Amino acid sequence: MALRLFNTRTRSVEPFSTYEEGHARIYVCGLTPSAQAHLGHARSFLFFDVLRRYLVHQGLRVTYVQNVTDIDDRSIATALERGGSWLDIIGEHYASFSASMRKLGVSPPDFEPRATEHMPAIVTMIGDLLQSGHAYVAPDGVYYRVASFPRYGAFSGRNLDELLVGARVAVGEQKTDPLDFALWKFAKPGEPSWPTPWGAGRPGWHIECSAMSASLLGVPFDIHGGGTDLIFPHHENEIAQTEALVPGPMANFWLHGGLLLFDGKKMSKSLGNFEPLAHLLERHDPQAIRLLFLQTGYRKPMNFTEEALAGATAGIRRLFDSYELLRAAPLVEPFADVAQQRFDAFPQRFFQALDDDMNTSSALSVLFEVAAEARALAQSGAASALAGFLQQGLELLGLDPQARCEEEPQLAADFVLRLQAALDAGAGAAALTLDRDALAAEAIAAVLAARTAARQRKDFSLSDRLRASLAQVGILVKDEASGSTWSIVE
RNA sequence: GGCGACAUAGCCAAGUUGGUAAGGCAGAGCUCUGCAAAAGCUUGAUCCCCAGUUCGAGUCUGGGUGUCGCCUCCA
Structure with a gap:
């Protein structure tokens, strides 16, 4: 049996295959580090990490791209509020996110492209969309003309009429059709901007993924991934952008991970109903978090x-x-x-x-x-x-x-002192004097040796007191056939 | 309102083409060990409700109920 995957594009489980023999090309929508990363992000990227490991295990060469949206409205707004640069905000959250991923054992992507570092590709693509009539320049930016792409809505299973009912136009937007979305937003005074023939500004959210996936992986590629919340509008829009210019599908398989809920509600930036991932990882074993997620199907809400x-x-x-x-x-x-x-x-x-x-x-x-x-x-x-x-x-x-x-060796610096204190109080001062400069592991070994000797003398009372002393400083002792072992509790 | 998911033991959760339900955590009993711990063994489900198809349904069909997601930035 070979690998079969649920493909959002066809709503069915299909045998996985690659376009290029022996080479899987994957693009996963990464983080917008305008706010702290949360556990939901971890769940998503953890899944793709395992998928990637499995493909490699099957002998495939895998090229894994995960972008970083390092320019967006929220980070600019936060910078204005707090003072300082939007890039600092992005940098700070991104560094924390990366460190968390490392702790969780998520392998770094082969490419981690940032929107701001791929402006030429983005601008070129917008130019192509303009030239082909799929986009137009408005007073406040460049918009994608949804009506120019007949298949719009097919991917996410929506029809235009229904979308129109729910469509909202943000204040100040000057698009001709409410369904149209921004490819490029002209800069207001004080906002970061990049020059283009039609005006300085910044890219809309969706265009970076179309541009960067095409330039790093080529089109079509094999797997496009993300959370289910990206199906619409993000992935629908990516498809509209890319497939307006290139025949055939943008990607073969579209994989979407189920969302992580907290208190029955989706963890989200706007709700702020989450503990930052970095905090959580200080309190909990990253490997346990990994196990927790892998014990639940990746597509299920959790x-x-x-x-x-x-x-x-x-x-x-x-x-x-x-x-x-x-x-x-x-x-x-x-x-x-x-x-x-x-x-x-x-x-x-x-x-x-x-x-x-x-x-x-x-x-x-x-x-x-x-x-x-x-x-x-x-x-x-x-x-x-x-x-x-x-x-x-x-x-x-x-x-x-x-x-x-x-x-295990990372016990607190004063561990040996605390252990000595516990011994003095519990087992009696005469029991053992530890070398104050000894490593924690050495000190524990010394106590265990003393305890083993006591047990051999059948001095079980001393043996138990020594074990209690260790327990007091968080060391659990287990007696096994081959000898005593220890581990850290809590 | 439109579209889409999910509902399995105290908790988490798996369940290809329908044949009376994996696994983990917690609990209980037992075994082993000087005592503990660890480990091993044993132990638990009218699969949200109703109706239908079938010899037989958690698994298919229809109808309910509940929860959640997307439709606005979001993994």
Whole structure:
């Protein structure tokens, strides 16, 4: 079975194929960093990250473009309000967004084009639209003439009459038809602007995607993505712009991710009903957030709750614990044939799930089953070839056990002092004196060594007090057959 | 008002072509371990309502109800 994806353009699940043999070209509408990024953005880009990993896994070369809308009305307005430059606002939010994506394990795009850095392509395209009669110059800007594109509305499933009923014309707009949309907005005094033959100003929102996708990927390309809220008008308008100039579809597959709701309402800039992504990532494990999103179908609307995230946090711990347990276990083969057959079914089910319109939830359930199975084996002394598959599966979904390992040494600077204090209070001053300059891990190892010695002497009371002292500073001790291990709680 | 989604156990959630329901979290019981923790085993669903098609429907059809999205910047 091969990968099948739901295509918004045809409203059906279709086998995925590329125009160019072995090369997938993807354009995803990125962020407009006029405000802080939120979890909803993370959900969307996380999905495309996994899609991208899967395509690469299938041996495709992937060119992934994700634009940055670095000029828009909101950032200009905010700059006017606060003082300072709109670019500073964009830069600040964009940097924070990038850092968050990195934390979440989202691979950086191959190209991250910014509207302001592609003005020539944008201006050229507007020129072409003017020349071909699809656009006209009005007193306040250049507009796309919707009536000139008969297919307008077909993509998003709307007809012009109905659109007309709901159409609103913003104050000051001087277009000839309410449905027309701006390709270029002439600058008012004090606004940032770029020169063009028909007047200085800035691009409308939609034109940058048409221009930049064409110049970086060519037309048609394979996948165009974004959130469902972009279907209309953004993607409808992109299509109108691009397809007015080029025959055939702008892109073959159109993929749209379901929106993230908070308190049953869409997270949105205008409502401001969200905690900035960067804040959230300070409080929560990015890998857990990743798991949370992948456990829900990407097209479904999804309500975010702290409770669900707590569940995912426990889930990711279990998955990673299993992974580490397996990694440590020696590889012993072969299995009995019957068992082997059963194990072979795991990868099969896993990949089938992903092939089925990227059903990451179902794929994950297979990994959880593998984890359980493998644990049982590791515990019984046998080891498992499943470790390799589990690792592959986790990697494909971008779940990275190493990401957690890196965090472990990052205990607070005064950790050793606090641990010593806990020991003095709990286990008695004579119990142990730690080297104040020791690394946290070394100090913990020293305490554990003392505890192991105590246990060997059957001095369980001291053993328990030492464990309690560690617990007080947030270290959880587990006794396993091979020795004691520790991990950080909270 | 127009268009479009979604409604499955306490919570999250999967469910190709219709054949009595994956997985995770939480809970309960048991096993193991000096005690814990961890782990393993066991345990839970008249699939929003009504009607219909069918031998058989979460899955198809019709009608309700509820929630949400787009139609204005928005992943």
